[in-house]
Amino acid sequence: MKYSWILIVLVVILAAVPLFMVQGSEFGGSDGAAEEAITEINPSYQPWFAPFWEPPGGETESLLFALQAALGAGFLGYYFGYKRGQAKAAASK
Incomplete structure (x- = not known):
């Protein structure tokens, strides 16, 4: 410990x-x-695309990025846990 x-x-x-x-x-x-x-x-460059929505502040953008990372980590954890459970179930048969 x-x-x-x-x-x-x-x-x-x-x-x-x-x-x-x-x-x-x-x-x-x-x-x-x-x-x-x-x-x-190139100072005369004009962007050809603009985002359709911008978060109101940097904190909101950070929150959305962290939420995206958390969802991705949750998905990966679920997937690997599911596959491990399948392997254990197949091994116990």
Whole structure:
């Protein structure tokens, strides 16, 4: 049990250290970086597509991204658990 707590603390430290190492940085998305790079190369470029809906804020966009990741992880967990159950059932016959 003590080993588990040590691992949990190490994982938390590993996740938190990068947040404190880079102070005052802006974590932008790849869409914004691509738009800036294209505008630098060709200032007269006009985008040929625009999103039909933009979230009201960065927090909402982060929430939707996290929800998408959680749903994907849930689906993968269900799939692998289902396949493992099938394998156990086939082995017990």
